Amino acid sequence: MDVRFALRFSLALALIAATIASVRAQNVQSDTQNAEAARVIAHGKDIFKTKATCQFCHKWDASGDQGYGGNALSLRATRLTPAQVAETVKCGRPGTGMPYHDQFAYTDKRCYGVTREQLGKDMPPEPNAFLNSDEIDAVVKYLFATDVGRGPSTYEDCVAFWGTETRQCEPMKQ
Amino acid sequence: MRKLSPAMALMTPLLMAGALTPVRAADMTFERALNAISKEPQNWLLYYGNYQGYRFSPLGEINTDNVKNLKPVFAVALGGLQSGGRYAFGNLEGTPIVEDGMMYVTDGWGSVYAIDVSSGTKGDIKWKFDPGIDRAWAGDVACCGVNNRGVALWKDRVISIALDGRMFAVNKATGEKVWERKIADPALGETITMAPLVVRDLAIVGPAGGEFGIRGFIDATDLNTGQQAWRTYTIPGTGEPGNDTWKDGADRWKHGGGSVWETATYDPQTDTIYQGIGNAGADWDPQYRPGDNKWAASVLALNPADGKIKWGFQYTPNDPFDFDEISEHPIIDAKVNGKERKLVVHAARNGFFYALDRTNGAFVGGKQYVDKLNWTTGLDPETGLPANYDPKSGVQVYSPGTHGMRGEPLATVCPSHFGAKNWEPTAYNPTLNTLYIPSIEGCDGIETVAQKDFVDQGGTVKPRDRFSGGAFKMTGRLYGSLKAIDPTTGDVKAAVRLDFPNYAGALATAGNLVFLGQADGIFAAYDAKTLNKVWSFSVGTGINAPAISYSVNGKQYIAVLAGSRQSPFVMQSDPSVKYSSTTSMLFVFGL
Numbered sequence: 082m083d084v085r086f087a088l089r090f091s092l093a094l095a096l097i098a099a100t101i102a103s104v105r106a107q108n109v110q111s112d113t114q115n116a117e118a119a120r121v122i123a124h125g126k127d128i129f130k131t132k133a134t135c136q137f138c139h140k141w142d143a144s145g146d147q148g149y150g151g152n153a154l155s156l157r158a159t160r161l162t163p164a165q166v167a168e169t170v171k172c173g174r175p176g177t178g179m180p181y182h183d184q185f186a187y188t189d190k191r192c193y194g195v196t197r198e199q200l201g202k203d204m205p206p207e208p209n210a211f212l213n214s215d216e217i218d219a220v221v222k223y224l225f226a227t228d229v230g231r232g233p234s235t236y237e238d239c240v241a242f243w244g245t246e247t248r249q250c251e252p253m254k255q
Numbered sequence: 256m257r258k259l260s261p262a263m264a265l266m267t268p269l270l271m272a273g274a275l276t277p278v279r280a281a282d283m284t285f286e287r288a289l290n291a292i293s294k295e296p297q298n299w300l301l302y303y304g305n306y307q308g309y310r311f312s313p314l315g316e317i318n319t320d321n322v323k324n325l326k327p328v329f330a331v332a333l334g335g336l337q338s339g340g341r342y343a344f345g346n347l348e349g350t351p352i353v354e355d356g357m358m359y360v361t362d363g364w365g366s367v368y369a370i371d372v373s374s375g376t377k378g379d380i381k382w383k384f385d386p387g388i389d390r391a392w393a394g395d396v397a398c399c400g401v402n403n404r405g406v407a408l409w410k411d412r413v414i415s416i417a418l419d420g421r422m423f424a425v426n427k428a429t430g431e432k433v434w435e436r437k438i439a440d441p442a443l444g445e446t447i448t449m450a451p452l453v454v455r456d457l458a459i460v461g462p463a464g465g466e467f468g469i470r471g472f473i474d475a476t477d478l479n480t481g482q483q484a485w486r487t488y489t490i491p492g493t494g495e496p497g498n499d500t501w502k503d504g505a506d507r508w509k510h511g512g513g514s515v516w517e518t519a520t521y522d523p524q525t526d527t528i529y530q531g532i533g534n535a536g537a538d539w540d541p542q543y544r545p546g547d548n549k550w551a552a553s554v555l556a557l558n559p560a561d562g563k564i565k566w567g568f569q570y571t572p573n574d575p576f577d578f579d580e581i582s583e584h585p586i587i588d589a590k591v592n593g594k595e596r597k598l599v600v601h602a603a604r605n606g607f608f609y610a611l612d613r614t615n616g617a618f619v620g621g622k623q624y625v626d627k628l629n630w631t632t633g634l635d636p637e638t639g640l641p642a643n644y645d646p647k648s649g650v651q652v653y654s655p656g657t658h659g660m661r662g663e664p665l666a667t668v669c670p671s672h673f674g675a676k677n678w679e680p681t682a683y684n685p686t687l688n689t690l691y692i693p694s695i696e697g698c699d700g701i702e703t704v705a706q707k708d709f710v711d712q713g714g715t716v717k718p719r720d721r722f723s724g725g726a727f728k729m730t731g732r733l734y735g736s737l738k739a740i741d742p743t744t745g746d747v748k749a750a751v752r753l754d755f756p757n758y759a760g761a762l763a764t765a766g767n768l769v770f771l772g773q774a775d776g777i778f779a780a781y782d783a784k785t786l787n788k789v790w791s792f793s794v795g796t797g798i799n800a801p802a803i804s805y806s807v808n809g810k811q812y813i814a815v816l817a818g819s820r821q822s823p824f825v826m827q828s829d830p831s832v833k834y835s836s837t838t839s840m841l842f843v844f845g846l
Contacts, residue, residue: 148723207826
């Protein structure tokens with residue numbers, strides 16, 4: 082074998098190996114990122130479903146509802162940006178039935194520059210649970226990943242929310 | 256019975272020594288139920304203590320003099336805190352049943368616990384029956400929490416219900432299920448939360464779901480067979496009397512509400528049950544359903560044998576407020592204006608106290624008992640109808656601006672739509688002829704949104720969707736009160752203001768005490784004449800259930816279920832409970 086050829090061949094091999102290795106590394110890195118994003122979304126779902134029970138008022142698919150949760154808007158149809166949704170969750174909406182979730186909201190002027198005293202009877206309801214900023218971030222990411230901007234929910238969406246150990250989604254089956 | 260006779264005092268310990276190795280309790284019979292208070296003062300055999308709806312214990316060992324020494328003697332942790340559907344946890348609203356040292360209680364998800372309380376120092380759970388509810392399925396169509404208000408006894412069985420609409424007969428000695436029957440269907444938005452009323456061999460219940468477009472009914476199960484004996488719809492169908500009070504021309508009675516979620520009272524004299532009926536659907540859009548909307552927001556008198564309606568009385572025609580009148584209708588014989596009357600009385604969600612002639616439903620008298628009432632100007636002294644009810648109008652305005660109308664701004668109603676009194680039961684001391692009303696005081700707002708039609712009527716609303724024609728909104732603080740009234744006149748004899756709207760219900764005892772729990776965990780006793788607070792203990796979590804009293808070995812106990820966290824709206828009223836947590840506990844107190 083020609084020495085130069087052998088050299089070139091092994092160089093090429095090394096190059097290929099290096100490329101493969103770096104693609105792998107990138108994959109591993111993006112897998113970790115995806116796993117982290119999925120974890121945050123799953124955490125957000127748990128908050129929406131159980132911890133803060135947003136679904137009591139907004140319905141499981143965030144399509145909005147009426148009755149004992151107030152006239153709660155559709156979050157599927159919301160025009161708010163993620164930052165605005167986060168602010169709404171944190172501060173609630175004064176004069177409406179949307180609760181605040183930041184434990185210290187209205188103790189200082191962090192929310193809309195007003196305090197509980199200034200709001201008086203427009204103070205939003207107390208929440209089912211207080212949420213910290215990571216939790217608010219998680220519930221916002223969950224909403225934008227599954228509900229915001231989507232049309233009517235489907236059977237698949239229902240199963241994704243409730244699982245299959247319940248009859249809950251049967252009425253949506255065609 | 257006031258005090259034990261010496262002979263009985265001697266005998267009871269002997270009997271109880273036997274009871275420590277649990278003997279099979281006697282069968283529960285109709286005879287025993289009829290004489291629950293007079294013959295078995297040591298027990299609490301029926302949901303209200305007696306068929307007449309009194310929540311009165313004839314035990315007087317604990318009284319105004321010694322109640323200061325009352326202390327917790329034991330507690331038992333129950334379960335049922337799991338999430339499901341729209342809810343993060345189950346609640347406790349149940350009334351314990353006690354028979355010869357055994358207590359039967361339920362948690363919010365319908366598990367029944369048989370607890371041996373005969374030692375007086377410890378509650379021993381002998382068995383637990385878990386109905387195994389599909390929690391997401393049932394919990395998604397529960398309006399206002401995961402609730403179960405208790406069981407009934409029949410022969411050697413415990414009769415219980417579950418949120419998903421089933422009734423169970425359970426072996427009282429072992430906790431093994433004998434049969435179950437599906438009565439209400441969550442597929443239609445129906446759930447069951449109430450304790451069954453057992454009259455002879457029938458168990459009578461009905462469905463909640465007035466916010467989900469149901470058509471309410473009262474249903475009797477033959478306990479010998481586990482099969483349906485009869486069903487009477489609370490909203491009359493085509494051709495039935497009252498159907499013509501639905502004038503929309505679009506058959507909206509088919510989703511007209513009239514839910515049933517509190518136990519009826521029973522009058523053995525006239526052999527009649529008195530069942531309170533819930534709000535019309537859709538709750539806050541009266542323009543959707545012009546007409547009086549019978550028998551929503553009413554009481555129905557029925558024959559327990561066949562469910563035939565004897566008479567009905569409607570409290571709030573064309574109800575635009577969500578004024579369910581499901582709560583108890585105590586039965587009282589009393590002199591009114593010098594005349595002996597057979598009364599059925601009701602502290603209504605709409606803020607008035609009513610006395611009716613229970614033989615024919617005629618209005619005898621009525622009076623406002625809640626602090627603030629703005630939706631009408633009074634009651635017509637002849638008919639008992641709201642004074643500004645307009646018989647010529649399909650949609651009732653009542654006092655303008657007090658209820659939502661399409662396209663109109665927020666209306667403010669007092670008492671709030673939660674009512675002056677919601678389900679939480681009154682207690683009646685027959686010796687003092689005084690009715691104790693735990694109430695919700697204050698106002699709130701109603702925002703009407705035109706109700707869309709159901710799919711079976713050409714619309715888009717599906718079964719299990721909320722069907723309420725809008726929503727309520729808090730407009731200020733709610734608080735509570737306990738009021739002592741004369742049920743023949745409606746006059747308030749004494750009143751005490753409470754920090755929280757009351758969702759627990761009262762117990763009256765022959766010790767001239769009234770017991771009441773509150774949302775902040777304070778469980779208190781009040782002097783039955785003055786309503787001065789004479790004792791209290793903090794259980795450390797909210798109380799949403801009424802207490803009962805029983806005795807073992809001649810020693811009197813008070814028992815109450817504790818565990819609740821309030822809704823965002825109740826907490827909005829009083830944020831001091833915003834860090835509270837729920838739990839699931841039975842507390843028992845003794846001297």
